[in-house]
Amino acid sequence: GAVVSQHPSWVICKSGTSVKIECRSLDFQATTMFWYRQFPKQSLMLMATSNEGSKATYEQGVEKDKFLINHASLTLSTLTVTSAHPEDSSFYICSASDGRPQHFGDGTRLSIL
Amino acid sequence: AQSVTQLGSHVSVSEGALVLLRCNYSSSVPPYLFWYVQYPNQGLQLLLKYTSAATLVKGINGFEAEFKKSETSFHLTKPSAHMSDAAEYFCAVSHPNSNSGYALNFGKGTSLLVTP
Numbered sequence: 001g002a003v004v005s006q007h008p009s010w011v012i013c014k015s016g017t018s019v020k021i022e023c024r025s026l027d028f029q030a031t032t033m034f035w036y037r038q039f040p041k042q043s044l045m046l047m048a049t050s051n052e053g054s055k056a057t058y059e060q061g062v063e064k065d066k067f068l069i070n071h072a073s074l075t076l077s078t079l080t081v082t083s084a085h086p087e088d089s090s091f092y093i094c095s096a097s098d099g100r101p102q103h104f105g106d107g108t109r110l111s112i113l
Numbered sequence: 114a115q116s117v118t119q120l121g122s123h124v125s126v127s128e129g130a131l132v133l134l135r136c137n138y139s140s141s142v143p144p145y146l147f148w149y150v151q152y153p154n155q156g157l158q159l160l161l162k163y164t165s166a167a168t169l170v171k172g173i174n175g176f177e178a179e180f181k182k183s184e185t186s187f188h189l190t191k192p193s194a195h196m197s198d199a200a201e202y203f204c205a206v207s208h209p210n211s212n213s214g215y216a217l218n219f220g221k222g223t224s225l226l227v228t229p
Contacts, residue, residue, distance in 0.1 A: 046217070102217065
């Protein structure tokens with residue numbers, strides 16, 4: 001079946017640093033990728049939707065300058081959390097779609113000290 | 114706007130008992146509905162989906178769900194719970210999106226506990 005690889009799976013870094021998370025579709029071309037954020041014991045909240053070659057569409061309340069999304073190819077999207085602070089600590093999950101239902105990565109646990 | 118409501122944030126069943134996880138949807142257009150399972154520190158795995166074909170949908174791991182338009186429901190069931198079914202379950206509905214057809218709105222999730 002379709003596989004989405006997300007890397008890294010766990011990141012711990014100091015406050016003020018920037019962190020990049022990669023999301024790759026391994027066996028299909030993902031025309032659309034989604035980035036979600038999940039707080040402990042809560043549901044997934046859509047942060048942004050990105051289509052290959054165009055700017056991402058951010059959900060209301062998500063700072064586009066804080067969470068930079070690049071979808072440069074049909075198999076790769078990146079989320080960069082810029083100048084991360086402790087309140088950015090969360091579980092970030094990407095998903096990818098080729099027009100059919102999304103396939104999810106295994107998530108990235110981000111901890112900002 | 115489309116949304117789903119999952120009734121019961123925690124459900125506990127005995128091993129071998131029936132599993133019933135409830136989901137009601139709200140949609141102004143015919144919805145696509147999904148059930149996902151999430152194990153700790155992992156992403157989501159699709160259990161099953163309803164996309165306007167058969168109203169009774171069979172998924173993986175023995176799960177099934179029935180789309181009932183009159184009740185605006187899409188409850189998830191499994192006849193006999195297994196210890197490995199303990200996880201977080203999310204109901205989701207897709208909504209129209211100018212960039213894609215499958216952007217999802219998730220329910221708050223139901224944590225399933227299976228006791229010996």
